[in-house]
Amino acid sequence: xxxxxxxxxxxxxxxxxxxxxxxxxxxxxxxxxxxxxxxxxxxxxxxxxxxxxxxxxxxxxxxxxxxxxxxxxxxxxxxxxxxxxxxxxxxxxxxxxxxxxxxxxxxxxxxxxxxxxxx
Amino acid sequence: xxxxxxxxxxxxxxxxxxxxxxxxxxxxxxxxxxxxxxxxxxxxxxxxxxxxxxxxxxxxxxxxxxxxxxxxxxxxxxxxxxxxxxxxxxxxxxxxxxxxxxxxxxxxxxxxxxxxxxxxxxxxxxxxxxxxxxxx
Numbered sequence: 001x002x003x004x005x006x007x008x009x010x011x012x013x014x015x016x017x018x019x020x021x022x023x024x025x026x027x028x029x030x031x032x033x034x035x036x037x038x039x040x041x042x043x044x045x046x047x048x049x050x051x052x053x054x055x056x057x058x059x060x061x062x063x064x065x066x067x068x069x070x071x072x073x074x075x076x077x078x079x080x081x082x083x084x085x086x087x088x089x090x091x092x093x094x095x096x097x098x099x100x101x102x103x104x105x106x107x108x109x110x111x112x113x114x115x116x117x118x119x
Numbered sequence: 120x121x122x123x124x125x126x127x128x129x130x131x132x133x134x135x136x137x138x139x140x141x142x143x144x145x146x147x148x149x150x151x152x153x154x155x156x157x158x159x160x161x162x163x164x165x166x167x168x169x170x171x172x173x174x175x176x177x178x179x180x181x182x183x184x185x186x187x188x189x190x191x192x193x194x195x196x197x198x199x200x201x202x203x204x205x206x207x208x209x210x211x212x213x214x215x216x217x218x219x220x221x222x223x224x225x226x227x228x229x230x231x232x233x234x235x236x237x238x239x240x241x242x243x244x245x246x247x248x249x250x251x252x253x254x255x
Contacts, residue, residue, distance in 0.1 A: 007253065009138045040145070041137045080141075100148035104162045105155035107251055108123045115253040118138035 002111035003034040007103055009118035011042030012060050018043060021116045022063045029070040036110070037067070037074045038103040041118045044081040047074075049092045061092055068094050075102050120159030126249035127166045128242075133175025133191040134182075140175070142166070142255035143194040150201050165249065166198055167242045169208040172255075173215060176207075178223045196225035199232040206235045208242055 006025060010017040021037070029035045039047060046060030053059040068074055075096035078088075088097055096102070107113050127146050131139040146164040153161065168176060180190035198205050207222065222234050246252045 009141065040141055099151070100145045101152040101155060103145060104125075104148055104152040104164075107125060108121075108152070108156055108160060108162050110251070113125075113251040113253065115255070117255060118136060118141075 001032040001034065003036070003109055004028050004112050004114070005036040005038065005103070005106040005110040007038045007040065007113070007115045008043045009039075009041040009116060011118075012046040012058050017116050018046065018060070019058050021114075022060070022067065024114075025067055025072055026063070026070070029067065029072050035067075035072045036106040037072060038106065039074070039076040040080050040100070040103070041077075042084075043118070044076045045084055045086065047076045047081060047091045047095050048086050049090060064092055064095065073106075077103075120157075122161045122163055123251070124249045125162060125164045126242075126246045126252045127164050128246070128252060128254045129166065129168045129172035130170045130254060132171045139172060139255045140191060140194070142253075143191065143198060146203055147194070147197060147201060149203070165204045165206065165245050167206045167208070167245060168211075169239070169242060170211055173207055173211050173217060176223060177217070177221050192223045195223050195234070196228060196230070199223075199225040199230040199234070200228050202230075202232055204235065205232070206237050206242055206245065209236050209238050211239075212236065 008021045025035045051059050051061040075098050078097045127142050129139050129142045133140040146166045149162050149164050175191040176195045180192040182188050182190035
């Protein structure tokens with residue numbers, strides 16, 4: 001089995017890319033691959049806990065919790081996150097907070113990297 | 120001990136969106152990645168500007184006064200200061216009418232590196248030699 005690292009940059013609401021990235025991560029984890037997810041840019045908003053899953057909007061929380069239960073490592077860019085007014089104490093449990101070098105370190109040990117752009 | 124080469128391909132203008140700007144800051148973080156790696160392991164990014172990605176690194180930007188943020192020019196200078204290899208596509212420079220003296224340097228900061236103006240064929244070669252290619 002391989003190691004897949006995904007850099008996810010699009011926002012939670014307003015882009016189908018975010019939803020696609022999480023679904024793909026789940027499919028890879030189900031196949032037994034090691035999966036790492038790095039959030040940067042507008043994607044970092046999705047780490048806020050207590051999201052209400054309305055059917056007309058994408059949600060991150062439910063799927064992120066499921067992914068982490070499968071062993072997927074999820075890390076958010078601390079600078080991007082706090083710049084959007086979200087503090088670590090408000091974060092979904094078990095999501096890691098770190099700097100951009102976390103992403104590069106996961107890239108180092110990855111067989112495949114998918115950079116999911118933001119705009 | 121292993122070095123992993125990554126090609127960061129910036130193809131969008133820096134102020135129209137955030138992601139292309141994040142390419143520069145992510146590339147800069149190669150300076151500190153070793154704290155999370157085994158001894159001797161390294162990541163070496165090459166930062167390549169193609170297409171509209173060239174439009175955001177012109178010399179003489181003033182993003183701080185009106186917007187209160189660091190300019191892409193400053194990030195590009197910092198990349199040179201920390202010895203990142205920075206490339207711009209020669210054909211796209213000609214297409215947009217950008218001349219060499221419009222590109223920033225970091226001589227005032229004491230950088231030894233310069234921006235490399237190269238044909239697209241060389242950027243393709245950088246992508247081929249990289250283990251991972253990331254498009255911003």
